[in-house]
């Protein structure tokens with residue numbers, strides 16, 4: 001069955017219309033990449049899928065595992081297996097990272113009727129993921145994202161993703177601001193997540209991330225629409241030539257936008 | 258208004274859980290305040306002549322004073338003639354043990370989660386329970402007596418240890434100190450008394466639980482706590498009241514005396530009825546709390562979690578008289594709906610190398626108004642005095658307010674005084690971040706508020722820390738990490 005189906009999605013923030021008819025189908029096992037100019041609405045799409053209430057869906061629908069996603073609250077979506085790695089992860093001063101993550105894991109397990117993890121099993125899981133991602137244990141003692149460097153925040157997102165083990169992971173520019181090693185860690189984190197049941201939607205400006213995460217599809221978003229879809233080579237062309245050729249095609253009506 | 262914020266407000270606005278009244282027969286005296294009333298209270302309590310005289314002097318002084326206008330709180334004028342100044346559960350007979358206490362009364366305390374039955378108490382806490390105006394039971398008394406520790410109701414202390422009461426009463430908070438302290442000195446009904454002798458470390462937490470029950474009754478309790486040289490004591494205080502439409506007055510006085518090398522930890526979880534959403538009813542909590550570090554190397558720590566009362570007006574303070582003495586103040590004050598709090602501390606540095614620490618956390622939700630007011634004074638002789646103050650405000654929603662008034666008065670050039678302040682808001686982005694990880698809004702607020710209060714909760718004895726966290730709707734931080 002299709003994991004995620006976005007049909008003619010329009011969304012606005014207040015008076016401003018940002019998404020103008022997004023269509024996208026994601027099947028289990030697939031990795032999709034979305035690229036596009038600043039301000040084209042990529043983060044907005046991720047936020048609408050996650051249920052951020054500052055955006056109003058004005059048209060269209062989204063099905064997740066065959067069910068209406070848009071009527072679910074953000075936490076219900078998360079518990080149903082949707083994870084978003086934020087472009088700008090927020091700081092939670094005073095909230096311990098481990099405590100936070102344990103609360104998240106158990107909220108999700110409760111929803112699924114699974115037994116909550118006790119401290120021992122939880123720490124075992126957490127240590128295993130830290131090791132896989134090559135992240136220092138000191139991360140566990142810190143407050144969520146508080147005083148983290150940009151790269152540390154992104155790594156923490158990937159660490160959370162690894163622990164929460166989502167069905168659909170949405171990565172919003174998780175590669176921006178990362179050094180080579182961190183980029184590899186992100187890549188391997190996502191690769192480890194890949195399985196026939198899961199899917200990944202990566203938002204990025206750089207095709208170099210796609211060296212680490214082999215995408216099945218690449219989409220170009222422009223002014224709130226997906227104007228072109230293709231394979232890996234589309235990302236390479238965009239990286240080399242920029243977006244002007246596509247904008248031209250859109251203007252000339254060559255693209256069905 | 259967004260969903261996230263409205264859920265937060267709903268959460269912050271949970272019903273008061275302790276709002277029941279108990280059907281207990283009470284002895285009360287007529288409404289109003291005059292010399293006759295004071296004589297009656299003193300006579301009911303069979304007090305010695307010197308104490309009656311002290312009360313009368315306080316009353317005369319009070320009549321020359323007027324209610325303070327400077328706090329940043331607003332309320333309808335209190336009619337001091339419309340208050341009942343003494344109410345006591347009617348004793349069936351003279352009580353000689355806990356078994357003879359009115360079962361209804363014991364049930365009331367059980368309902369509040371305080372078992373006065375020593376057999377049932379698992380925790381290491383001795384309790385003095387004050388119901389309306391009198392102390393109804395003090396637990397673990399015998400065990401403490403073996404170590405020479407006196408822990409009893411104030412009335413009993415007046416009867417059994419008049420010399421101690423007479424020596425210390427009014428030495429930290431004189432009856433002329435302020436309007437409410439003078440009123441309390443004139444009409445105080447009961448409270449707790451504690452004396453820890455030289456070199457004794459009190460082996461358990463001492464606790465007083467205050468409950469206002471009778472209608473139109475003011476509660477004016479007086480607490481006096483003395484730690485003799487080298488002694489240590491940790492003292493807890495909790496309070497609740499029924500829900501009523503009218504406001505009730507609570508004007509307590511707490512005096513602490515720490516002699517040379519002594520340490521007193523005084524913790525409060527204040528949960529008086531805050532009034533309803535429209536601001537009807539609730540307790541006016543006008544309290545004077547002050548500790549004197551009388552001897553060298555003594556230490557007093559005030560920790561308070563203030564969540565209740567319609568109006569809170571209190572400044573637990575330390576007079577650092579002994580050289581090297583230490584004063585600490587850790588506070589969480591939460592106001593929501595129409596609650597108002599004007600609270601803080603005063604640290605008066607008199608002795609050499611005296612040190613003080615102030616950590617004040619204010620949380621405002623709904624239309625709540627939260628004011629921190631603090632004074633740090635370094636007298637000319639306080640060579641090498643140091644103070645560190647930190648005031649943080651957390652706002653939930655956009656109709657509440659936080660205000661900070663730090664007063665600093667340094668008269669010795671060698672003193673070091675540091676002040677830090679911050680104001681933050683629980684952001685929708687923070688809530689959404691938690692939601693996106695599967696965490697409900699309520700739990701997210703719990704976490705953020707709990708995180709904000711961490712430094713203060715850390716100072717509370719375990720039992721109270723748990724109660725405080727529950728009170729703020731916060732789940733316990735896991736043992737992981």
Ligand SMILES: Nc1ncnc2c1ncn2[C@@H]1O[C@H](COP(=O)(O)OP(=O)(O)OP(=O)(O)O)[C@@H](O)[C@H]1O
Pocket residue numbers: 013014016018036037038039040041042043044045054087
């Ligand atoms: N809450 C909001 N209110 C008003 N305008 C908004 C809001 N959120 C986004 N926008 C606007 O919508 C447009 C799309 O923003 P979005 O963040 O989705 O772009 P993006 O494709 O993720 O860009 P970038 O590559 O820079 O991250 C921008 O013009 C942005 O200013």
Ligand SMILES: [Mg+2]
Pocket residue numbers: 042043044087172173
């Ligand atoms: Mg973006």
